[in-house]
Amino acid sequence: MSKFWVITKEVYKKNIKSFGFLMMVLMPILVIGFIAAIAYFTSRDTTDIEQIPIAVVTEDTQVQSLFAGEEWNFEVDASISTEEEAEEALSDESIEGYLLIDSTESGIQAEVVHANALNESIPLISEVLSNYQTMMRASELDLSQEEVFALSEPVDVQERYVSIEDGTITEEDSxxxxxxxxxxxxxxxxxxxxxxxxxxxxxxxxxxxxxxxxxxxxxxxxxxxxxxxxxxxxxxxxxxxxxxxxxxxxxxxxxxxxxxxxxxxxxxxxxxxxxxxxxxxxxxxxxxxxxxxxxxxxxxxxxxxxxxxxxxxxxxxxxxxxxxxxxxxxxxxxxxxxxxxxxxxxxxxxxxxxxxxxxxxxxxxxxxxxxxxxxxxxxxxxxxxxxxxxxxxxxxxxxxxxxxxxxxxxxxxxxxxxxxxxxxx
Incomplete structure (x- = not known):
């Protein structure tokens, strides 16, 4: 048995001290660390991203204030009030795009003009304006804010995961x-x-x-x-x-x-x-x-x-x-x-x-x-x-x-x- 452990010890020592073992151990750690570092700095860049300068051309002051909040990554240029000024600012590259919003009793008409900088924001812009339009029409119908929320409240769909064994249903944790x-x-x-x-x-x-x-x-x-x-x-x-x-x-x-x-x-x-x-x-x-x-x-x-x-x-x-x-x-x-x-x-x-x-x-x-x-x-x-x-x-x-x-x-x-x-x- 002593000869067995001598052979085992020699094999173990030879491999554990080799440069190949060191690289074999370090490579996965370095790869995972590199990926984690990229993910970390990417998330930091996402949070620290510069605001996009835009203009909002509308006569409705409430619509103007919708896009001036901190939740938006926009820097609204309040000095621009006409489409001509917005177009000139866009051509000078002092803004990345502008919103033309016409608010009437029949609804809201909106147009987004941009230099390929607002692609990801357009769905959210559409959702915000749709919600605002809903509130406008609710006001015309003399509905309270709580009633509007009740009408638009989504259905709460709960999920239960079950397993079936021998004809018996057992609830499981997803x-x-x-x-x-x-x-x-x-x-x-x-x-x-x-x-x-x-x-x-x-x-x-x-x-x-x-x-x-x-x-x-x-x-x-x-x-x-x-x-x-x-x-x-x-x-x-x-x-x-x-x-x-x-x-x-x-x-x-x-x-x-x-x-x-x-x-x-x-x-x-x-x-x-x-x-x-x-x-x-x-x-x-x-x-x-x-x-x-x-x-x-x-x-x-x-x-x-x-x-x-x-x-x-x-x-x-x-x-x-x-x-x-x-x-x-x-x-x-x-x-x-x-x-x-x-x-x-x-x-x-x-x-x-x-x-x-x-x-x-x-x-x-x-x-x-x-x-x-x-x-x-x-x-x-x-x-x-x-x-x-x-x-x-x-x-x-x-x-x-x-x-x-x-x-x-x-x-x-x-x-x-x-x-x-x-x-x-």
Whole structure:
């Protein structure tokens, strides 16, 4: 066991101190920080935007005062009272546009003349003038302001989200659905990112000594089992270290910005506790089992490579499997009860991608969820055993044939070793 931990420690220390690990950890943080900075300064620019100079040409003083309030981003030039003056000011570029408003007993006629500066404001201008016209006509009908508001009061439509299971309707919280959907997206994207990152790392670790032809020396002091699982556990500890760093950075950022308006807005609309419970539940199980499965497969395919140059070719099937599972998961989000979605959710290599989306849409029972979890865990154990068996056979095989040729040769060696053990017994 001490040899196992020596191998694990060396793999962990080598990767954790490498420049590649530093960049792998920092790049997502820098990208997220860059996006957050852009969003922050964009919002600051939006709030600090300069007012648009305009003119309002009308004989109705009340209409004139409608556009002079602070809620508008307008700077009304009160010195302009005629259309000719407004047109001259527009041509001199001293204003960006002007409003021609004619208020009569029959209604309000309005025209907006601008140099492509009031496009976003026109719908709001129309709404304000429509409301003012309503008030005018209400005054003619001798209606009070409360009566006008009562006539124009919108209908309050409330929404209740329910789930139907075994003919029983159960009321659900819409926040739970949003949290489940977020968890499904999170686990799918996270598995995909970590597979793309660590499949190459574990394959290189396993194939490294084999490519330098010193595997015979290593196996003289440590068994193939200790070497295989030592490499595997060492890389998994590196993965957990990266996750721990992200969790620490997220908690530190949340604590530092906890009093900001943006964080308060998020916490007021999203139940953080419910989100964490969802992420720490089924989502975490599928994340762990999914990553372990693909990392073990990467270790197996990496052991088939004779040279370091062949590692990327060796892990290509894993990448394609992960991509297929990811896209089937996205399909399951749109059509969770489709036959393809249902079947794929119980296929172990696709389960971590598909089942979270079916859970989010509540198209699978609790029994189905646990069957998929048990199946995924058993499959992970199975491929670990199979990978170890092949690793013992092919770790000292140096062949220039393709992957299938190496697997075939490893199978023959494994059969020969079994026959030799039976003869000794």
């Amino acid at each position: 926040t739970d659905l949003m949290v489940q959907q977020f968890g499904a997206y999170f686990v799918s994207i996270a598995i995909m990112v970590f597979i793309m990152t660590y499949a190459g790392i574990i394959a290189e670790e396993v194939a490294n000594e084999k490519g330098t032809r010193i595997m015979e020396v290593i196996l003289s002091s440590a068994s193939a089992t200790n070497h295989f699982f030592g490499k595997l556990v060492g890389v998994m500890l590196v993965l957990l270290t990266q996750i721990a760093i992200y969790v620490g950075v997220a908690l530190a950022a949340l604590f530092y910005f906890r009093n900001s308006e943006f964080i308060e807005m998020i916490t007021s609309t999203i139940d953080i506790g419910a989100m964490l419970r969802e992420l720490m539940g089924y989502t975490l199980i599928f994340f762990i089992t999914g990553v372990i499965m693909y990392v073990v497969l990467a270790a197996f395919f990496g052991s088939l490579a004779t040279k370091m140059e062949d590692v990327n070719k060796a892990v290509t099937p894993i990448v394609f499997l992960a991509l297929a599972g990811f896209y089937v998961g996205l399909f399951a989000f749109s059509v969770p009860d489709h036959t393809i979605s249902v079947v794929a959710s119980y296929f172990p290599l696709f389960t971590p991608f598909v089942m979270p989306f079916r859970i989010a849409s509540e198209t699978v029972s609790t029994l189905g969820i646990w069957l998929s979890i048990i199946g995924t865990i058993l499959f992970a154990v199975l491929i670990s055993v199979v990978s170890l068996a092949f690793y013992r056979s092919n770790v000292l095989i140096y062949s220039d044939t393709n992957i299938f040729g190496t697997i075939k040769r490893s199978w023959k060696v494994m059969q020969s070793n079994r026959q030799a053990k039976k003869m000794r017994a």
